[in-house]
Amino acid sequence: MFNGVSIYSPHYHSWENNYPFKEELLKRIDLDAEIFMDCTNRFQAFAEREKGIAKGKDNFFIVDAIKEGLGAGIIVGGYLKRGAQNLSGEIGHMIINPDSGIKCICGAEGCFEAMVSTERISKWVRDEHKNHKNSLIFKNRKPESVKIDHIFSAFKNGDDFAQKIIDDIIKWFAIGLSNIIVVYDPQMIIIQGIYVDTGDYFINNLRDKIRQYSLPAVDKKVVIEYSNLGWERGVLGGAAYVAWNFFENEQIYRTVRTV
Structure with missing residues (x-):
């Protein structure tokens, strides 16, 4: 946009x-x-560059997983990357499991977004209820009322079924991000959104998996970290982007100066 x-x-x-x-x-x-x-993910990448852990870095991308979807904001050479048709960063619609039969909201099957979406996870939980009735996920609630927060809570309390779910999500994240790494070769990947709540287990295992995928013999020096910015990062990045454009765009700068 x-x-x-x-x-x-x-x-x-x-x-x-x-x-x-x-x-x-x-x-x-x-x-x-x-x-x-612009799309929120791009503003969030700008926020990381100005106020977050990517400060001083010129080649990185953020991955934001929210309940509604998955997207990225990409900085290359210090500038936001948009692409020829403004589609750059739509990593949620990379096909990473084409034979899954899992349909994405975009209409394709096996999209990155679909594989890590709360919708797929919730359906999996409902389908597996009969095999995991004693899971903490279902404690005091019906299968159809389970939310992602309940899975995270059960995981943190050592629930085996919840860990199986988290491990599956890590696998798909590792596949998706490994493909992006060999395309962009970033200095850093910053994880934002709901999976930050899974803590050290998620990000440590994600790092390990990424080392195994895509050129495993190469020491990929990309740093993978959680964002330390809060949910206001989109607004923060948008404001920073406007300020940056004020000085970067000579026409805007001159117009304001002459008023």
């Missing part, structure tokens, strides 16, 4: 392809100011 147009949104079904979001927004608000638009 860098140019104010949403190319495609699987989450907003009423929006047609190439939906003119900025144009529609300006019809509804009276604002005489420069408006910058």
Whole structure:
């Protein structure tokens, strides 16, 4: 949405392809100011560069897993990478398990996002209830009411079934991120979102798995860490991006200076 147009949104079904979001927004608000638009993941990457653990780094990407999806913000050579069609960072729709039969919201099968989504995990939990009735996941609740937080809580309390679920998620993350590493060769990958709540086990095992996949004989020096920024990181990054553009864009800078 860098140019104010949403190319495609699987989450907003009423929006047609190439939906003119900025144009529609300006019809509804009276604002005489420069408006910058982009996907939240890119602003979050900018926040990490300005205020987070990627400060001083020019080649890194963030991976943000939320309950609704999975995406990335990519910084290459100190600049946000958008791509020819503004699709760069849509890692949730990389196909990592094409024969899974698991359909993504985008319509494809085996997308990265689908393999680590809370929807798939919840269905797995419901389907496996009869085999794991004593799991802490189901303590005092029906299978259909299980949420990702209940799985995390059971995992932290040593539940075997919950650990099996977390291990499966780690595997798919490792496959997806390993592929990205050999394409971009980043200095750092920053994990944001819901899986940060799984603690050291998740990220330590993710690092180990990534070493095993994609050029295992090569010492991949990429640093993989959790973000230390809170949920406000998108707003923080957006504000930092506007400030950066003020000084980077000569036309905006001159316009403001002459007012």
